Amino acid sequence: MAENLTVLDSTSSKTDRYESLLPQLKALVTGESNVVANLANLMAALKQSMDFFWVGVYFVENDSLVLGPFQGPVACTRIGFGKGVCGSSWKEQKVLIVEDVDAFPGHIACSSLSKSEIVLPAFKNNKVWLVLDVDSEKLAAFDETDQKYLGEVIKIIESL
Ligand code: SME
Numbered sequence: 001m002a003e004n005l006t007v008l009d010s011t012s013s014k015t016d017r018y019e020s021l022l023p024q025l026k027a028l029v030t031g032e033s034n035v036v037a038n039l040a041n042l043m044a045a046l047k048q049s050m051d052f053f054w055v056g057v058y059f060v061e062n063d064s065l066v067l068g069p070f071q072g073p074v075a076c077t078r079i080g081f082g083k084g085v086c087g088s089s090w091k092e093q094k095v096l097i098v099e100d101v102d103a104f105p106g107h108i109a110c111s112s113l114s115k116s117e118i119v120l121p122a123f124k125n126n127k128v129w130l131v132l133d134v135d136s137e138k139l140a141a142f143d144e145t146d147q148k149y150l151g152e153v154i155k156i157i158e159s160l
Helices: 014-029 035-049 084-092 144-158
Strands: 054-061 064-071 078-080 096-098 116-124 127-136
Touching: 014 035, 014 144, 035 054, 035 064, 035 144, 064 084, 064 127, 078 084, 084 096, 084 116, 084 127, 116 144, 127 144
Parallel strands: none
Antiparallel strands: 054 064, 054 127, 064 078, 096 116, 116 127
């Protein structure tokens, strides 16, 4: 694995920051087979590189999502199927972008500081294996650029 992370600051565009980060994420997980170790480092690198308030994964376990590796404030440990943004992404098996979490029916507020959110499902054997959840303290922080590049992060996660 690579041991250093080169981080572009917020004067760089979001696209440039993701473009710089993605090969580094791939290098981070190369040669390590432990899934939790790899997810932990991926979440740390994402938090270190982007202006995210919270970034982490929730694993599908029976009828719930269960908190996995994350970076940010402490969070809810379990989320039901179809509940909140994460449970809805799992149920609908698709990416959800929420510009204003207060306007999302059933949003689960782990922190009142979180204002917008993107959740992407990752699949294993054609079933949702986990969801990647990213929160921002800013309204409408996530767009198609995040969907595209976090989709690339999902491909790395699915390859673990
Ligand atoms: N807001 C999420 C819950 C997880 S936390 O944001 C970390 C939701 O509504 O599913």
